[in-house]
Amino acid sequence: MSPSVTPDSPPSPSKSENSETNLQPFFVLHKALPRKSEGKASGSRKTRRKIDLSPTLLKSNDKSDSDNHLYEQLRIEAFDLVWSNIETTIKGVLRRINVDLFNEIYSWVCESFSATKSTGTLGIYDVKRSYPVVINSICKQIFTALILTKNVEFVDDLLTFEELGIHLKSHGCHVANISSLDFSVKNGVGGCLRSLLRQTVAITPDVVDISILAAWYSEPDNYDKPVVVIIDDIERCSGIVLAEFIMMLSEWVIKIPIILVIGVATTVDAPRKVLPSSALEHLEPRQFTLGSPIERMDAIVEDVLVKPTSGFNVGYKVAAFLRNYFLKHDGTVSAFIRALKIACMKHFSMEILSFLAKGTFNEDSQGFWSDKCKLLPEVMLKYAFDLPSCQRLIAEKVGDNLAHGLSEVKKLRKNWSSVVMCLYEAGKFHRMQLLDILCEALDPDFCNLEASDYLLTVGKDITLPSSADHGLHDGECSGLTKGRFILQAVQTVRDLPVALLLQLLKLWEKHTVGIDEVIQKVKELQSVLTFEDHDKTIEPEGLRMRGRPMSRHQLTMEKCTSSVNEKAALLVEFMIRNYLTPLECAPFHEIVCFKHVDILQSALIGDPRRTIQVDLLKSHTYLCCSCCNKGGSILLPSMHDTSIMYNLAQEHGDLINLHDWYQSFRATVLSSCTKTKHKLQRSPMSKKRKPANAVANVFEASIQARFCRAVTELQITGLLRMPSKRRPDFLQRVAFGL
Incomplete structure (x- = not known):
């Protein structure tokens, strides 16, 4: 803030002699006002109520501040770790996608170099x-x-x-x-x-x-x-x-x-x-x-948002917003990555316990979380068990239960990831995008329904969502198209031929590692299909070439094939029903999942002029200084000059009288000096203190300089328009309201 000058204090001889060489520091942020006990004159004996500064209270306040600083530092470290891991993963994905093309270009470069030399x-x-x-x-x-x-x-x-x-x-x-x-x-x-x-x-x-x-x-x-x-x-x-x-x-x-x-x-x-x-x-x-950008996006989504290795997750509305943000920016992958980074940054800055996300990178996550949760203060444990997802959770508010809950979240996240990848492998035959399947799989309303409620429509007319559905606010699907991508993937499994179904089952076996019940059923289907495929290969080719009607054995084999497709579809429904549980349905998911789509949208789209106005009107809340906070809505001279000026501008209409504005600013700045002067007049030493005219003139000039600087800053931020030649004594406000 601007340095304060007291007109009642006489100039020091030493300072006046070295005024040109003695350079005083310029404070951008103001100093706190002196305590009343320090500013009290020596002759005044009026007793005042003392503030309790007992050692116990000071220690508790210091301990609370140090804990807040410690956990804030832990959140910053967790963000650095998580985002560096995501950034490295994205670079590796893009490099992996292009490696075949790079090798082809290098071979062509070698051929061209040889042709040039020849x-x-x-x-x-x-x-x-x-x-x-x-x-x-x-x-x-x-x-x-x-x-x-x-x-x-x-x-x-x-x-x-x-x-x-x-x-x-x-x-x-x-x-x-x-x-x-x-x-x-x-x-x-x-x-x-x-x-x-x-x-x-x-x-x-x-x-x-x-x-x-x-x-x-x-x-x-x-x-x-x-x-x-x-x-x-x-x-x-x-x-x-x-x-x-x-x-x-x-x-x-x-x-x-x-x-x-x-x-x-x-x-x-x-x-x-x-x-x-x-x-x-x-x-x-x-x-x-x-x-294509779609291929790159699917690869990034698979490794960052689907696989449980990034340490950061997004909710349904955030994922839908990211999908629409990608589509509205003509498939710009950089725009998607920038939005994802802002979401990650907002999560770790807002969520108090987000530093626990580091446990996802630890092989012994349960042990890591147990050690960390036991050291949490009681206030943080109460905050964790008061999260919206834990309202129906009946458990003692201790660290072990929190660690167990986070372990369950990690397990649920891994099973969910396996089912999403199985659906995506099936959807590839119809060129589905992983981001569309991801949004439906994250929807808690869709996946909380009974399986029979949404799988009964599989045999009916199923159409993919139109391009108009992508433009809905926050990516929300309409009632006619909600869940259609998952239904289409299930229907695809029913229609696949034997060769492609075998290929799909091999991919399912790879994605469902760790889910023993699913792997066992996949292997049973593989054995049935392998046996039927063997029977088809040993059947003489001549029987099929003569145009003869199908034998009973052939009809039986066709029925068996269709029954295997139906069993594979039932297996998908089983995985959806038992393992496709969205993260938002699990207790403590807020610690590792970002759901505030409105905050992300505001950060991306932004309203800089409104943000500047709020910051100027409530500057003391951001600077966190005790001397400005105690005034409430009252303007104090210790506040920033530009903040004082803009608060005073609210008293005017679209035109501000320059002289009246300056007088209001001057009165606000001089309010502390007037109080000091009255105190000194009651002091026995006040007769010896007389303000010098030179000091008063310098002080008046400094107020005018501070006023001009504040007006210039308001003009630069786009909140004011400078006076015109026609009306040089009036300024015009540009921004009104919030």
């Missing part, structure tokens, strides 16, 4: 010459990979091209990642060439010249390796600059075997729209395609 062999003298070598017109061709990214936002592709560069470097290639922003008219061809030299030669010369790159490549350590230049998005480049860059490289392609890798966000004919024909004739293109 056009002409240079001697050592030709290599060291500082000008290009051209043998024929074919030598000017640059092998170019056009990678179709299928993304509207190129932000998703930045990590992909970065990983591609790392992959090619690990295989011995020279790689330079040049941003499309470098290919601008402002930077010219020198900007992209400077970036190329910085990443290869590791220098940034004052005058850029491609001959520097040729000299670097002629060195023995760098020679005989392809130079790959990666450009993330051709459609964001300036066509003129990129064309000049390509034509310059084509002159040096024999001495510097450069291979281009260019990202294309829309269609394969995008280079024709950006580049002129003179540059296109120097490119030898090859087309590659990245995985």
Whole structure:
């Protein structure tokens, strides 16, 4: 806050002598007001009620503050651990998705490098010459990979091209990642060439010249390796600059075997729209395609939100909101990841016991939670057992019961994950998205119904939700489409042929490890299908080729196959009924599950002007200072100047009289000085203290400076409009109400 100046105190001689050299610190946050016992004059003998500062009370307050600080630090550490694990998982997922494509691109780079070298062999003298070598017109061709990214936002592709560069470097290639922003008219061809030299030669010369790159490549350590230049998005480049860059490289392609890798966000004919024909004739293109955003999203959701290894979970409404947020942003994976990180951050900042989520990473989770819960204070244990999910829980409020409850949550979460993956494997045959199945599986209203209530409709007309359903608020499904993705997955199991059903059962066996009852039934179905498949293979082919009617044995086998499909569908229904219990139905789930969709929506969409107004009107609640809190709604001089000004502005309409506003501010700031002056007048030493005119003038100037600074800050935040020439004594308010 602004430093306070007391006009009644005489200037010190030592300070006046060294006023130019003695620099006083400027306090951004104000100091607390002095205690009344300290400000009381020595001659006053009026007794006052003393504040209880007994050692017992001080120790209890200190202990409470230290505990709060300790648990806050534990929550921060838990968030760092959980999010670093999620971030590492996401990077690994994206790398795993693209590894096959990266290997294919590397093989093509090797073939292109060999083809470039085969056009002409240079001697050592030709290599060291500082000008290009051209043998024929074919030598000017640059092998170019056009990678179709299928993304509207190129932000998703930045990590992909970065990983591609790392992959090619690990295989011995020279790689330079040049941003499309470098290919601008402002930077010219020198900007992209400077970036190329910085990443290869590791220098940034004052005058850029491609001959520097040729000299670097002629060195023995760098020679005989392809130079790959990666450009993330051709459609964001300036066509003129990129064309000049390509034509310059084509002159040096024999001495510097450069291979281009260019990202294309829309269609394969995008280079024709950006580049002129003179540059296109120097490119030898090859087309590659990245995985779609939907494929990436399903892989991220599987490893982060479905598998019980991340330590962070979301509720039904939050998951539905994340799905709609992804769809509304044209399938931008980066937008989804940003929203997920904000949700994770909000959870660990709001939930007091969220630091216990670290136990999910521990092999002995039960032991970890038992040790932690035994050390919890009684207040936190009471808070845990008063959670909404524990209202019907009859248990003693002790740490062991809390640890047992968290272990049950982890077990329930693992079984739920297994069933969701089984449904997704079945839904893949109809190209279902995992995020849609996830939202339905998290819905406590849908999964709390009896299985017969929603599985009776399987034999009826089942249609997938339309695209209009994706636009519903918070991702809520309408009554006609609620639960349709799970029903469709169950119906798919009934219609699968034997070969695909066998393949599906193998995947179910992998996903249901740890659920012995389900694995036993899966193995029984596998044995039946294997036996029937064996019978079909030993049947003579001639009986089926002559068009003869099916024998009784064949009819029996067909009936057995359909009965096995029905048994597999019944197995899915059994898993749904017994193991697809949403996390929101378990006690203590609030500790590891984020459900506040309104807070997430507010953080993503935001209302910055309203937030600024609330912060200014209630600044003392955020600064947590005792001197400002005790005033309540009364303005105190110790408050921040901008906060005082904006509170005073509430007394005016859309126009604020500048003079009246200043006088109100001045009266608020001087209120503490007036009280001090009255006290000093009653003191025996008050006759010796007389304010100097010089000090009063300096103090008045400081108030005016503080007033001007506060007005400027309100203008910068967009809450005020400065005076016009027509009415220079009035300011206009821009924002009204909250």
